Amino acid sequence: xxxxxxxxxxxxxxxxxxxxxxxxxxxxxxxxxxxxxxxxxxxxxxxxxxxxxxxxxxxxxxxxxxxxxxxxxxxxxxxxxxxxxxxxxxxxxxxxxxxxxxxxxxxxxxxxxxxxxxxxxxxxxxxxxxxxxxxxxxxxxxxxxxxxxxxxxxxxxxxxxxxxxxxxxxxxxxxxxxxxxxxxxxxxxxxxxxxxxxxxxxxxxxxxxxxxxxxxxxxxxxxxxxxxxxxxxxxxxxxxxxxxxxxxxxxxxxxxxxxxxxxxxxxxxxxxxxxxxxxxxxxxxxxxxxxxxxxxxxxxxxxxxxxxxxxxxxxxxxxxxxxxxxxxxxxxxxxxxxxxxxxxxxxxxxxxxxxxxxxxxxxxxxxxxxxxxxxxxxxxxxxxxxxxxxxxxxxxxxxxxxxxxxxxxxxxxxxxxxxxxxxxxxxxxxxxxxxxxxxxxxxxxxxxxxxxxxxxxxxxxxxxxxxxxxxxxxxxxxxxx
Amino acid sequence: xxxxxxxxxxxxxxxxxxxxxxxxxxxxxxxxxxxxxxxxxxxxxxxxxxxxxxxxxxxxxxxxxxxxxxxxxxxxxxxxxxxxxxxxxxxxxxxxxxxxxxxxxxxxxxxxxxxxxxxxxxxxxxxxxxxxxxxxxxxxxxxxxxxxxxxxxxxxxxxxxxxxxxxxxxxxxxxxxxxxxxxxxxxxxxxxxxxxxxxxxxxxxxxxxxxxxxxxxxxxxxxxxxxxxxxxxxxxxxxxxxxxxxxxxxxxxxxxxxxxxxxxxxxxxxxxxxxxxxxxxxxxxxxxxxxxxxxxxxxxxxxxxxxxxxxxxxxxxxxxxxxxxxxxxxxxxx
Numbered sequence: 176x177x178x179x180x181x182x183x184x185x186x187x188x189x190x191x192x193x194x195x196x197x198x199x200x201x202x203x204x205x206x207x208x209x210x211x212x213x214x215x216x217x218x219x220x221x222x223x224x225x226x227x228x229x230x231x232x233x234x235x236x237x238x239x240x241x242x243x244x245x246x247x248x249x250x251x252x253x254x255x256x257x258x259x260x261x262x263x264x265x266x267x268x269x270x271x272x273x274x275x276x277x278x279x280x281x282x283x284x285x286x287x288x289x290x291x292x293x294x295x296x297x298x299x300x301x302x303x304x305x306x307x308x309x310x311x312x313x314x315x316x317x318x319x320x321x322x323x324x325x326x327x328x329x330x331x332x333x334x335x336x337x338x339x340x341x342x343x344x345x346x347x348x349x350x351x352x353x354x355x356x357x358x359x360x361x362x363x364x365x366x367x368x369x370x371x372x373x374x375x376x377x378x379x380x381x382x383x384x385x386x387x388x389x390x391x392x393x394x395x396x397x398x399x400x401x402x403x404x405x406x407x408x409x410x411x412x413x414x415x416x417x418x419x420x421x422x423x424x425x426x427x428x429x430x431x432x433x434x435x436x437x438x439x440x441x442x443x444x445x446x447x448x449x450x451x452x453x454x455x456x457x458x459x460x461x462x463x464x465x466x467x468x469x470x471x472x473x474x475x476x477x478x479x480x481x482x483x484x485x486x487x488x489x490x491x492x493x494x495x496x497x498x499x500x501x502x503x504x505x506x507x508x509x510x511x512x513x514x515x516x517x518x519x520x521x522x523x524x525x526x527x528x529x530x531x532x533x534x535x536x537x538x539x540x541x542x543x544x545x546x547x548x549x550x551x552x553x554x555x556x557x558x559x560x561x562x563x564x565x566x567x568x569x570x571x572x573x574x575x576x577x578x579x580x581x582x583x584x585x586x587x588x589x590x591x592x593x594x595x596x597x598x599x600x601x602x603x604x605x606x607x608x609x610x611x612x613x614x615x616x617x618x619x620x621x622x623x624x625x626x627x628x629x630x631x632x633x634x635x636x637x638x639x640x641x642x643x644x645x646x647x648x649x650x651x652x653x654x655x656x
Numbered sequence: 657x658x659x660x661x662x663x664x665x666x667x668x669x670x671x672x673x674x675x676x677x678x679x680x681x682x683x684x685x686x687x688x689x690x691x692x693x694x695x696x697x698x699x700x701x702x703x704x705x706x707x708x709x710x711x712x713x714x715x716x717x718x719x720x721x722x723x724x725x726x727x728x729x730x731x732x733x734x735x736x737x738x739x740x741x742x743x744x745x746x747x748x749x750x751x752x753x754x755x756x757x758x759x760x761x762x763x764x765x766x767x768x769x770x771x772x773x774x775x776x777x778x779x780x781x782x783x784x785x786x787x788x789x790x791x792x793x794x795x796x797x798x799x800x801x802x803x804x805x806x807x808x809x810x811x812x813x814x815x816x817x818x819x820x821x822x823x824x825x826x827x828x829x830x831x832x833x834x835x836x837x838x839x840x841x842x843x844x845x846x847x848x849x850x851x852x853x854x855x856x857x858x859x860x861x862x863x864x865x866x867x868x869x870x871x872x873x874x875x876x877x878x879x880x881x882x883x884x885x886x887x888x889x890x891x892x893x894x895x896x897x898x899x900x901x902x903x904x905x906x907x908x909x910x911x912x913x914x915x916x917x918x919x920x921x922x923x924x925x926x927x928x929x930x931x932x933x934x935x936x937x938x939x940x941x942x943x944x945x946x947x948x949x950x951x952x953x954x955x956x957x958x959x960x961x962x963x964x965x966x967x968x969x970x971x972x973x974x975x976x977x978x979x980x981x982x983x984x985x986x987x988x989x990x
Contacts, residue, residue: 225960231952232747232758239760240657244667245970249763252962 176258176292178204178285179217184262184608185209186285188292189217192254197318198614199636201300202260204292205284206267208276208303209260210634212611217257226253261611263633266303276303276633297321304631313349314637317622323637325350325588327357329628330537332556332583334576335569336601337590342621344369346588346639347539347569348647351497354537355387358495362517363539364546366510370499370539372646374401382644387496389488393479393505403488405500406481407509409445411516420479420512421470427463428470444482447474479509485520486530493533502546510546518554525562535563543568544575553579574600581605586627591618607634657759658815660744662783663808665766665776669976676739676977678732681964698869701878701894711885711911714935716824719856721749721940723826723949724813727957728805730798731968737769739971740801741964744812745957747949749940756949758956761812765967767975768800780804784811785842793836806837814842817849817857824936825850826950827859831904831921843903847923856933859904859921860950866906866919869896879910879917885945886910887920887934905930911938915945 176194179187186209190196200211216222229237241249262280269275297319301307312324335350337343348370354361363370374388375381391405398404409417414436418429435453439445451471458464474480492498500517502510517538524533538559543552555566556579568576574596581603592598592615602609606626611634615624618636626634726744733739743762750757768776777794781787784807795803817825831847833840850857866875878888889907892899904921907930911918920937922930940947959967972979 219962221961225962228955228958228960231955232756236755236757237760238657238758240660240762241760242661242664242667242762242764244974245763245765245967248966248970248973249963250966252966 176202176294178287178290178292179257180287181262181283181285185212185610186260186262186292188258188260190256190258192251192256194256196256196258196294198617199316199318199634201263201295201297202258202292203266203295204290206265207262207280207285208264208266208295209262210611211258212261212614213259215257215259216253217255222253259610261608274303300633304633306631312640313346313353313642314639317636317638323625323635325353325625325629327354327359329586330354330565330567331585331628332560332565332580333567333586333588333627334573334580334584334604335567335588336573336592336597337571337615337623338592338594338597339571340620341571341590341592341618342623342639343569343571343588343590344541345621345642345647346590346623347541347567348373348645349639349642350567351539352384352642352645355384355495355497359535359537360489360493360495360533361497361537361539362521363497363499364514364517364541364543365499365501365539366503366542366545368501368503369541370497371402371501372648373497375646376644377646379646384645387492388499389492389496390499390501391483391488392501394501396478404481404483405502405505406483407479407513407516408483409447409450409480410440410442411519412512416512416515420508421474423467423470425463425466427460428467431458431463431467446482447471447480477509479505486524489520489524489531489533493531507546511548514547514551518551518559521559521564522562525564533563535565537565537567539567539569541569542572543570544572549577549579552577556580556583573597578603584627586625586629588623588625588629589615590623591615591620606632658761658812658819660761660764660808660811663780663811664742664764664804665768665772665780667765667767667974669974671976673976673978674734675980676732676734676968676972676975677980678968679730679964681961681968697866697899698896699866699875699891699894700869700896701875701888701891702870708886708888709931711887711909711931711934711938713885713938714932715939716749716751716936718751718822719936720751720820720823721747721826721947721949722816722820722823723747723828723947723953724809724816725828725950725953725957726805726809726812727954727959728801729959729964729967730801731765731964731971733798734767734769734975734977736771737767737773737797738801739765739767739975739977740804741765741959741967742801742805742808743957743959744805744809745953746812746816747953747956749949756952758952760956761808762957763959763963763967764808765971765974766804767971768797768804770797773797773800776800777803780807783807784814785839787839787841789837790835803837810838810842814846814849817846817853817855820855821853823853823855824933824940825855825857826937826940826947826953827857828861828950828954829859830861830864830906830919831857831859831902831923833901833903840901840903847903847925850923851925851927854927856926856928856936857904857923858933858937860937860947861919861921862916862946864919866891866895875908876917876919878908882910884910884913885915885934885938887930890922890930907934909934909937910945911941911947912945915941918946 176190264278266274308324312322314323374385390402393405524531584604622638728742731739741763746759748757773794781789887909890905909920942948
């Protein structure tokens with residue numbers, strides 16, 4: 176390899192066809208560390224005119240009798256590669272022989288004549304980045320097949336994204352299992368019924384994770400296996416919330432509900448039967464009473480309100496488990512209310528003076544735009560983080576997420592994207608330049624770009640490995656069986 | 657396909673590493689040494705009194721066209737010699753086919769030194785023409801590259817004529833003999849073999865040293881005022897001096913209405929009359945009134961600057977050379 180030129184933060188190199196260079200490879204030129212982001216043919220005017228001249232005669236009509244001694248050299252310049260690399264920083268000497276990667280370039284100490292750029296191995300790179308991974312990891316680097324893993328200690332505000340069927344949900348599930356293995360409690364807002372079968376294997380038999388999962392399902396009335404009915408306890412919502420959800424709008428009715436809540440909220444639990452009883456005994460106006468009773472019957476028919484001992488459930492999962500909230504079948508207004516409720520739960524669960532005393536928790540928000548508004552998200556990524564809540568956003572449309580999220584993001588794990596709009600949006604996180612992000616277009620399924628805390632801010636291309644013994648597929652029914 | 661490896665000096669590594677000063681790759685070919693084949697002779701031709709004819713383009717029908725051209729390039733110099741490369745192209749247009757075929761012989765690299773140039777020339781001349789050249793007829797070493805190109809091209813021309821039938825054979829050059837590089841016997845063989853194989857040969861020169869004695873202008877100026885395809889000649893009998901080397905009938909021809917004039921040599925015993933040959937040539941001619949096949953033969957034989965760089969690398973490897981930048985480049989880098 177030779178240096179052709181440097182432009183801005185890019186170093187352009189030329190390499191012969193037999194030099195095995197791949198996108199994502201890391202090149203060391205003197206002390207400058209750069210990463211390959213594009214490989215093209217090196218094209219000059221003379222190469223273009225040469226190719227044009229060759230095209231005068233169709234290839235099939237062309238016979239060449241080339242001297243044997245030179246035949247292997249002829250044509251090699253036509254395939255000479257132009258390698259665009261992005262400068263990631265420079266190496267400085269640390270303690271002992273250790274090299275430390277620092278951003279930017281201190282000195283322009285490169286020579287086109289003398290510098291010999293060389294590819295460094297992933298293991299050398301990991302050493303420089305101080306990344307160490309266990310032998311059984313959930314990913315491998317695309318080049319060199321080196322073990323790569325996602326250290327749960329580095330899981331901070333994280334975005335997992337990529338177009339549909341690119342592998343992002345698969346990775347999110349692998350990450351969730353990893354968190355469970357590391358004793359982390361995770362609450363998952365599951366809109367697509369993706370996470371509900373992780374406790375069973377490919378033959379629908381409970382696997383080693385079974386007891387670490389509890390699924391809250393609004394479509395069932397009684398607990399079954401690790402599934403429990405998802406209900407909203409009335410004690411955990413305000414009178415205003417209740418009235419909004421049931422569309423109780425007249426002042427006499429609203430006053431009655433306010434009074435009801437004031438009287439009942441002292442109880443450890445109360446449910447619709449208690450509210451109905453209170454209305455029967457405390458509302459004198461017959462019209463108001465009839466109207467409210469009608470609303471309560473409607474509330475019963477929704478099968479949304481009811482007891483739910485979230486503290487007990489989480490207590491069983493707090494040393495490594497996941498609580499899956501299956502919210503796909505809920506009406507949107509209930510979903511949105513549930514998100515507020517989840518925030519309250521997490522505040523209470525992580526309260527060190529509370530009953531459960533969760534040290535920290537992770538929150539998986541799949542397609543958050545479907546149930547969380549900007550305020551929810553901002554709350555999660557600012558205030559909730561101080562309570563030890565680590566949000567992980569999983570979406571196939573990053574443009575739906577607010578700017579505040581991108582300004583605070585710590586990790587991006589991005590799978591394939593074809594669309595420039597999505598790529599540009601990811602660039603708002605400031606973790607990566609657009610030209611590196613454009614490589615997302617070239618990824619295969621299950622391959623992703625990881626940048627942030629997980630990689631010590633060095634963009635790495637990895638492929639997610641297959642998980643055996645766990646039903647990783649979602650519940651999408653195919654049109655044809 | 658013809659085996660031309662015997663025409664080139666064998667590629668072998670010298671025992672000690674030699675210094676190599678590569679040439680500038682941007683120039684694409686060496687100038688063909690025309691002066692060895694043609695001298696500046698006056699032509700005493702009065703156009704008014706001598707016959708000329710109009711040319712009517714006529715299709716090739718069952719004739720195939722085979723055009724041969726070659727180029728050489730001086731890849732660089734070694735301490736006591738040069739390293740060169742030669743490529744010969746044959747463009748073939750078969751009857752009733754719209755696309756051309758191309759057979760390229762080369763590139764072939766070779767090294768010639770002051771010490772071995774005479775023996776190489778003797779040997780290769782014998783290989784191609786079957787006779788020995790005059791003693792010490794090898795030119796200056798730097799001219800040997802073009803001389804070897806000439807030998808290789810002559811060899812391919814003859815092989816094409818011998819191995820083709822019903823073909824219009826187009827040669828870039830003339831049918832002039834010269835003991836140093838083209839013996840008369842060779843031209844005779846070309847003429848005879850063509851006739852035997854029912855081939856038509858036309859040697860086309862873009863330049864000529866023949867000069868009209870009256871005006872002092874080149875003979876191509878005969879066509880200066882002609883707007884339609886036309887030919888003048890044969891002009892052999894008007895050439896003053898030793899015209900015995902002019903083995904073909906020499907014509908000045910303009911093949912297309914807006915084309916340039918060329919000197920075209922036709923074997924005197926051609927199987928069809930010259931006027932018809934020019935009609936066929938006119939049919940194959942495109943821009944500037946030059947036959948497309950010959951144009952393609954030239955274009956496909958030229959070494960591109962990219963190839964030259966590759967060939968220089970190949971030379972370094974095959975001849976055990978070490979590149980040294982020229983003092984000129986060091987002194988005047990810009």
